[in-house]
Amino acid sequence: MRIIKNIALSILILILVSSTIRIRPQQNFLIGLNMVIEFTDGGIARTTLKQHPFDFNGVSLLSNEDVVKEIMSDEESIVELILLFFTSNPSKAKYRVVSHIFLDDNEEVFSNTGKPGIMDRFKGALVLVVDVFLNSTSGFMKIDEDTYQVFISDYFTLRSPGSWIDVMEIRFSGNVEMLNFSAEPAWAKPPLVLEGNVLKWFNLNEADAPDSYVLTLKIPGVVFSNVIRNLRAEVSRSFFSNIDSTLWLNVKNTGMEGGFFIVSLLEPCCEQARKIFLKPGEEASIGFPIHVSEGEVIVRVFGDGNKLVEKTIPLKSFPLLSLLGFVLTIIGTLMLHVHISERLKKQGMQALTKEQ
């Protein structure tokens, strides 16, 4: 169950200035939340969320058009919340909205409406169905061949500690087999119904409801495919500034796509890395403070977690080229000096001859 309070929260947490603010609160309501997660072959979690709004007296608001409209207009953020049950970064998760939020008069939603120990039954539900591809989520981990651990966190309660899922049903279909499961925290109630391929939690309040579920499942046919991005880079130039002991590297995006690159520098004492966004063909200079006097440093450039470049740069002295450059400069300067002196001498002789 979650509460929709439209204004109050944000007002409570800001305002550094001294001021008195008066705001008239909007009408608040509660939503009963029933969720069914069905794990199917290939690693798909078909997630069905059933919502039923009601007021603080436990009276259904499903016939209230404004409330229904508000819930339906919130679909994008509800989908994001569903993804957050399975992953820490929803922008990287692959999913498919099977059914946009629709009103199903035949569905039922169970929710506690404030009467201690009683679960009310509401007729009708606003239903949303989303397929989440587990191989794109951070909560999905391969243990063995066809055996995986799935971590599910109740993001409603993580986001707002007073919210929870009233009824959570986890089921398995096709060739998916549950090997093990656990739920946190320790004081959460175990599933009331545990039969064959279904786990079901009826949660009268937030303390009853688990915050997270860990399942060990046998799922045949899961394919991990990496999205191949064509990030390429080169370290086009390196320069060491003696003045402040800083190594400057020019990094160039030599690929056709823009993106974030992480440039890592390994000194014998430590590792440090900088992040830089480069458009195709763009080059930028970045600096690293150097903390060692000798040895070598290794520069690596990563894009999308893949190593694109590795270069070793010795920190030992190598003065021969400097010496050669210095000698050539001296010889060249001497030759110029001799030339100019001879020329001046010649001009002087010519002037003297003219005078005589």
Add this chain to the structure above:
Amino acid sequence: MQSIKLIAGIVLALIGIAILFWSLQLEYLPYSSREVFKFRAEFLDKKNHTYVLSQCFLLKNPFNNTVSDLVYTWLPVNASNQFVKLIKTNVEPLHKKSGEDGVEILVFNITIPAGETAWINTTLQVTVESYNVLIENAPWLPFSEVEDNTGGKRYWAVENETYVSLAKEIGLNARDPVSASRAIGEWIVYNKIYRPMPRRGAEQALIIDNGRLKVYGDCEEVADVFVTLTRVLGIRSRVVHGIYLLEDKEIVTMWIKMTDQGLELSDNWGGHAWPQIYVPDMGWVDVELLEGDVAKIGDFSKYHIKYGFEEKSFLGSTVSYCRAMFLETNALYFTFRRVLS
């Protein structure tokens, strides 16, 4: 013969200068004048300031029947430079719950008859360490930390083009993360237009004013913009939510009340948010961009009380101090009594 000498001299000198310049590039570091700068991170001028904090929340049952409800009350967190000890509560808590980013919440089971009210009072001892830091030649974080901890979140639009180019313009030339953070902080201090408003996130916080980018909003926008810009550059950063004591007195009381007109806040209400950056060997360093017109990095006052952090939570963390599902929170009182050491 003369012209040959001239040309040869010029050519040799130019080649010599070119080789000298090239040899001074990094791959052949000249050992002559190279200095090694050591990383220094020290706390200077650290002082403890202890307060006894009373948090009093008034709950009301607006219904015609007795309501039994779970009530969640936020506590100041035990964290770097802040130590919290729970002294007493007037009601026995059910348990303590931790939020996603380490927020600490006491959960009470409260039963109130129809139309009546009840108080939840919590007394805590909060010790805040004010400090100054000296950080020199701080290294950037290792690859794994940059990859794992500098990504975008709902309120931090790290991949937004405006932020990417702004971060480059302000901080790319910095040689170390603290210098980059300082440059970003100074830019924000110089370009902020302070307006209290509900949180909108970094993406909405930058506006163009007279042809220049400005940070528009309050402490949360300032913190969100700072965190976004630093994260673009690979600096680990986060937002702290808490209370700022606007008065330097022995006893400071601030409050929020629900009245017929809506929410009413005391004139000294100090709900606040500020950013932090992570420095190796030192941990989280506080950044304050709203105390005067300077960017304070590691110059932390005794007036900041931390209630929660926001780093990994995708949708951000909420600190609402006291919250219940059915019962109404009608008043929140916070009294800080300074304890002389």
